[in-house]
Amino acid sequence: MSTNNPNASLLIEIGTEELPPKSLDVLAQAFADAIIEGLGKSGVTMDASGARTFCSPRRLAVLIPAVARQQPEQALERRGPALAAGLDANGEPTRALGGFAASCGVEVSALEKLETDKGTWFVHRATQAGQPTAALLPAILGDAIKALPIPKPMRWGDHGFAFVRPAHWLVILHGADIVPAELFGLQSGRQSRGHRFHHAGPVDVADADSWLDAMRSANVLADPAERRIRITEEVARVSGETGGTPRLSSDLLDEIANLTEWPVAIACSFDRDFLAVPQEALVTTMEANQKFIPVFDGAGNLSEHFIGVANIDSKDPAEIRKGYERVIRPRFADARFFYDEDRKQGLESFQKSLNSVTYQQSLGSVWDKSIRVAELARVIANRVGVDAALATRAAALGKCDLMSRMVGEFPELQGTMGRYYASQGEKPESAEVASALDEFYRPRNAGDGIAEGRLGQVLAVAERLDTLAGIFAVGQKPSGNKDPFALRRAALGLARTLIEGALDIDLKAHLAEALAGLPEAAFAAGTSKTKGKDNPPPVLDAGKRRDELAIEIYEFIVDRLRGYYSEKDVSSDAFEAVRALSPSSLLDFDRRLRAVVTFAGLPEAEALAAANKRIGNILRQAGGGTAGEIDAALLESDAERELVAALAEAESDCKPLIADADYVGLLKRLAALREPIDRFFDGVMVMADDEAVRRNRLILLGRLRSMFLRVADISLLPTAPLQS
Numbered sequence: 001m002s003t004n005n006p007n008a009s010l011l012i013e014i015g016t017e018e019l020p021p022k023s024l025d026v027l028a029q030a031f032a033d034a035i036i037e038g039l040g041k042s043g044v045t046m047d048a049s050g051a052r053t054f055c056s057p058r059r060l061a062v063l064i065p066a067v068a069r070q071q072p073e074q075a076l077e078r079r080g081p082a083l084a085a086g087l088d089a090n091g092e093p094t095r096a097l098g099g100f101a102a103s104c105g106v107e108v109s110a111l112e113k114l115e116t117d118k119g120t121w122f123v124h125r126a127t128q129a130g131q132p133t134a135a136l137l138p139a140i141l142g143d144a145i146k147a148l149p150i151p152k153p154m155r156w157g158d159h160g161f162a163f164v165r166p167a168h169w170l171v172i173l174h175g176a177d178i179v180p181a182e183l184f185g186l187q188s189g190r191q192s193r194g195h196r197f198h199h200a201g202p203v204d205v206a207d208a209d210s211w212l213d214a215m216r217s218a219n220v221l222a223d224p225a226e227r228r229i230r231i232t233e234e235v236a237r238v239s240g241e242t243g244g245t246p247r248l249s250s251d252l253l254d255e256i257a258n259l260t261e262w263p264v265a266i267a268c269s270f271d272r273d274f275l276a277v278p279q280e281a282l283v284t285t286m287e288a289n290q291k292f293i294p295v296f297d298g299a300g301n302l303s304e305h306f307i308g309v310a311n312i313d314s315k316d317p318a319e320i321r322k323g324y325e326r327v328i329r330p331r332f333a334d335a336r337f338f339y340d341e342d343r344k345q346g347l348e349s350f351q352k353s354l355n356s357v358t359y360q361q362s363l364g365s366v367w368d369k370s371i372r373v374a375e376l377a378r379v380i381a382n383r384v385g386v387d388a389a390l391a392t393r394a395a396a397l398g399k400c401d402l403m404s405r406m407v408g409e410f411p412e413l414q415g416t417m418g419r420y421y422a423s424q425g426e427k428p429e430s431a432e433v434a435s436a437l438d439e440f441y442r443p444r445n446a447g448d449g450i451a452e453g454r455l456g457q458v459l460a461v462a463e464r465l466d467t468l469a470g471i472f473a474v475g476q477k478p479s480g481n482k483d484p485f486a487l488r489r490a491a492l493g494l495a496r497t498l499i500e501g502a503l504d505i506d507l508k509a510h511l512a513e514a515l516a517g518l519p520e521a522a523f524a525a526g527t528s529k530t531k532g533k534d535n536p537p538p539v540l541d542a543g544k545r546r547d548e549l550a551i552e553i554y555e556f557i558v559d560r561l562r563g564y565y566s567e568k569d570v571s572s573d574a575f576e577a578v579r580a581l582s583p584s585s586l587l588d589f590d591r592r593l594r595a596v597v598t599f600a601g602l603p604e605a606e607a608l609a610a611a612n613k614r615i616g617n618i619l620r621q622a623g624g625g626t627a628g629e630i631d632a633a634l635l636e637s638d639a640e641r642e643l644v645a646a647l648a649e650a651e652s653d654c655k656p657l658i659a660d661a662d663y664v665g666l667l668k669r670l671a672a673l674r675e676p677i678d679r680f681f682d683g684v685m686v687m688a689d690d691e692a693v694r695r696n697r698l699i700l701l702g703r704l705r706s707m708f709l710r711v712a713d714i715s716l717l718p719t720a721p722l723q724s
Contacts, residue, residue, distance in 0.1 A: 007068050008175030010046070010133075011208035012141065013054075013061040014183070015169035015193050021057070021258035025224065027148060027164065028055035032062035034147045038140035039064070043071045044133050054212070054222040056261045057311075058193070061222060063208060067174065071130025078104060079114065080122040097122060134174060138181040141172075145183070159185060169193055176207035194218025195262050197312050219313075220261045227257040234265035235293060235307055241267040242305035244295040252287050259291060260311040268292075268324045272304045274332045277339050280416045281406060285331045288412070292328065338405035347421035347429075350403040351396070357403070362525035363470045363518065370399050372470075372517045376462035379513060384458065384503055391458050394436040397422060397429070398459060401437070415441040443493050450497045457501040461510075464494040468553050469514035473522040477556070492560040498586040506584045511553050515546040554582070561586075565593065573717050574600055580713035588661065595663030596712045604674040610719035611677045612708055615701045618686055626702030634696040639676070639683040646676040647704055654707065663711045670707055677704070 012035060019027070032053040039046055047066040054061040080086065086097035093101075093108045101108045104124040114123045145163070153162035161167075161184045172179040172188040181188045191202040192211070198219035205211045215222040221230060231253060239246050256263065274282060279302035286292040286306055295305040308324040310317075354367035363369065374395035381391035401407050401418035418437035422429040432455050439456030440463055442448055451457045471477065471485045478487050497503065523545055558579060565575055574596045583589040599605055619626060635641045650673055657666040686701065688694045708714045 006070075007045070007066040008177075009208035010064045010067040010137075010179075011061065011171065011173045011205075011211050012137075013059055013169075013171040013192055013211070014167055015059050015171075016163070016165040016167050018057045019055070019060070019165055019258075021255050023149075024055050024057075024258040025254065027150070028053050028060050028062075028224075030148050031060050031144060034144035035062050035140060036064065038143055039067065039133075039136075042133075042136050042140065043074070043130065044068050044136065045072070052223075055224055055258070056220060056222050056227075057259060058196070058261065059220075059222065061171075061211070063211065068133060069174065070132050071136070073130055074128045076124075076126045076128055078124045080104075080111065080124065083113065083120040083122065086122045100124075134177075134179045137172065137174075137179050141181060141183060157185075161185060171205060171211070173205060173208040173211070192218075195220050195312075198262060221263075222261075224257050227260065227263060228253055231256055231260070231263045231265070231309055234263055234309065238265045238267040238307060239295070242269075242295045242303065242307070244297050244303045244305055246293045246295050246307055247283075248293050249287070252291065252293065256291055256309050260309060262311060262313060263309045264311075264313045264317075266308045266310055266317055266321050266324060267305065268308055268321050268328075269305050270325060270328055270332060274336060275302065275304060277332070277336050278413075278416070278420050280413055281335045281339065281410055282332060284410050284412050285335060286328065289331060290324075290328055292324065334409065335406070338409055342404045342406055342417070342421060343424060346425050347397060347400050347404075347418065350400040353403040354399055360470065360474060360476075362474045362521045366399050366402065368519075369466060369470070370396060372466050372514075373398065373459070373462045375517060376465055376510070376514055377458055380462055380503075380505060380510065381455075381458050383505055384454070386454050386458050390430065390433055390436075390455055391462075393429070394433045394440075394455060394459050395462060397433070398437055398440060398463065415439075443496060450493075450500050454501075457497050457503060460497050461494055461503065461505075464490045464497075465510055465514040466517070468494070468557070469511060469549070470518055470522060472549055472553050472556075473515065473518050474525040477552075487556075488560060491557045492564065495557050495561055495564065495586055499590045502587055504585050504587045507557070507586055508550060508554055508584045511550040512546065515549055557586075558582075558589075561589070570597055571600070574712075577712040577714060577716040580716060581709065591661060592663050592711055595667050596714075596717070598664050599667040599671065599711075599714070600717055602668070602671050604671040605714075605717060606719055607678065608671060608674055608708075609714050609717040611674075611681065612705065612713070613715035613719055614681065615705045616715050619698065619702060619705065622687075622698050626698045628695075628699050630699055630703070631692075631696050634693050636693065637683055639679040640697070640700075643673075643676040643680040643704075644700060646673055647700070647707070651703075651707065654710070658710055667708075667711055667714075673704070 014031075032051060036046070036048050036051055040048070045066075045068040046064050048064070050065040052063045054063065080100035081094070081096045086094055086100075088094055097108060097111075100122065101111055101124070104111075104126075106124060111122045111124055114121045148164070150164045154165055155162050156166040163184060167184040167186060169192060170181070170183050170186040170188045171190060171192050172181055173190060178190055179188060190205045192205055192214065193199075194201070194203045194215070195218060199217075203214055203218045205214050212222060221227045232248065235246050235248055282302060283294045286294050291309070293307040293309070295303050295307065297303045306324075306328070308320070310320050312320075314320050351367065351370075354370060355365050357366045358364075359366045359369045374392045377391040377395040378388045380386075381388040397418065401421060402414055404417055404421065406417045407414050415438040419434045422434040422437050423431065428434070432453060435453050436451070436456040436459050439451035439453055440459035442451045442456070442460065451460050467485065467490050468487060471487055476485065483489075498505065498507065562572070562575060566572070570593060574593060577596050578589055578592045581592070583592060630644055632641075632644070635644060650669060653669050654666055656662075657669065684697065686694070686697045688697065
């Protein structure tokens with residue numbers, strides 16, 4: 001191996017058959033991370049921050065700069081017998097010590113002593129020259145392959161190799177030198193492969209740093225970021241031919257980038273008659289099935305144009321265009337057939353079919369769920385000023401489109417097709433109901449907004465309440481990474497709808513109503529998880545079981561808000577301060593939290609938080625005795641009398657603020673109590689010897705504490721020392 005430069009770039013490339021596009025980026029990053037970790041554990045120095053990850057449909061690669069050619073010198077330490085076991089009564093080496101020295105290849109006199117808290121031990125210390133990096137890499141590569149997240153490895157040939165796809169070549173270069181290694185029966189070398197059609201032969205790579213340019217010369221853009229840029233530029237290049245605006249989502253861009261090595265855009269079109277089909281259906285099949293890019297007109301409507309991205313720079317792009325237009329036609333024809341057939345039947349006619357679809361064994365059919373949701377929607381609608389009849393009607397139709405042919409073919413369109421079908425037919429539903437059938441699924445994902453219409457919000461809340469209550473009742477709540485019913489997403493969607501939609505309802509009460517509407521079989525299923533005839537499940541009172549579940553589900557929902565507020569830069573201390581009060585309304589929770597955040601920015605906040613913490617500790621230690629009226633005759637000091645007067649004035653000022661739930665104003669008013677509180681603790685001994693005086697002071701502190709607890713437990717905020 002060349003030794004002119006102690007450090008050189010390291011390239012490892014594994015060539016394969018076409019890799020799965022949706023997991024390619026994750027796979028490539030995991031491969032690079034594992035190689036870097038392996039080098040680091042071996043003590044090989046490198047510029048890890050400059051490492052680059054590469055991938056394409058036919059390769060995984062990592063390029064790491066400044067990788068040392070050899071490990072640094074290794075310090076070895078081997079512990080032998082304890083001092084008492086190594087020397088006899090005369091101080092002479094025992095057979096045990098002599099044997100240890102011999103096993104280390106040294107004389108007893110070369111051994112050293114190690115002092116520990118458990119005694120003194122003989123040790124052998126030595127240094128060993130570091131191994132060449134080339135000698136370490138085969139094992140590092142093997143460990144990296146084993147660590148890759150491959151759920152279903154593929155086997156090929158008549159051997160036992162398994163990888164995400166069959167492997168065909170292996171390049172390992174340290175600088176210009178080949179690192180000998182074997183993987184999947186392949187010997188490493190410097191020959192890579194270019195584009196399958198533009199450069200079918202092998203590509204000789206001179207050194208690690210020239211690999212990326214060598215790939216470009218062979219019509220392979222190995223850098224996925226470079227491919228994304230090229231795809232974006234290619235789409236823009238041909239968009240002028242379409243007369244519209246292409247919509248290239250980031251997810252679709254990523255997938256196309258992982259399907260191509262040399263992307264070239266092709267402008268295409270389809271029969272305008274297909275535009276009679278809802279555009280969401282056409283866009284879904286274009287993006288999800290064909291990986292084509294839809295083009296919209298100036299009004300935001302789908303046009304008859306689309307863009308395909310080929311993995312070849314064809315001499316005859318017209319033939320590729322014909323192929324793309326030919327392959328999209330049958331998919332669109334299917335969508336049109338499904339749409340036409342569904343419309344002949346009508347949305348409401350699908351209700352009967354819902355009875356034959358099991359939602360969950362103990363919770364009944366999808367129609368049973370629809371009935372429960374309709375009742376919850378009716379109750380919630382009455383409480384937030386929405387037409388209860390419309391809410392009930394929307395809930396009754398909410399799941400009907402699941403039985404349609406269109407949603408059967410395109411599950412992503414549930415809700416969307418409900419909106420279309422509800423607004424059509426001889427007796428179309430109102431625009432409000434039709435919109436609610438689509439909106440109640442929102443937020444559909446993390447970046448999605450909540451339902452815009454009030455009716456849609458009511459239906460969204462009712463749907464999620466029933467889902468959470470039902471699945472918790474049958475004992476299938478999430479555990480670890482398992483969440484088959486997507487309850488975490490449902491809980492966050494429910495919380496966001498209540499907060500962002502400004503729905504001021506009693507969540508705890510509605511959870512109780514949702515649980516009350518479940519069949520008894522649900523609770524029987526939830527309490528039968530304990531196995532074994534000698535250990536039968538406990539028999540719980542049904543009401544008690546529901547009460548426990550309501551609390552558990554409420555806490556589960558609030559837990560989802562921790563991350564929600566963290567993304568808004570709200571501190572965990574402020575969150576916990578409000579959570580301690582367990583507000584029944586999440587909108588009220590949000591208002592309190594905003595007030596606490598404002599309060600935390602005041603100069604008095606830390607001192608008042610410390611005072612609240614001190615008051616809480618005193619009252620807890622006193623164990624009660626804080627009820628009653630303050631006896632003015634028992635006030636012994638000016639500081640005591642000043643605080644009583646200041647508190648009485650604050651209580652009077654805060655009454656309208658409490659009535660209006662003006663938590664910001666309330667905390668700002670209470671912040672003015674900082675100085676009298678400081679003077680009270682400076683000059684007053686709360687736990688006085690006189691029982692009556694002591695009780696009087698505890699009553700004062702109890703009233704003071706209760707005023708702050710009107711908003712949150714301020715004692716949980718960061719504190720500053722009290723003035724002394």
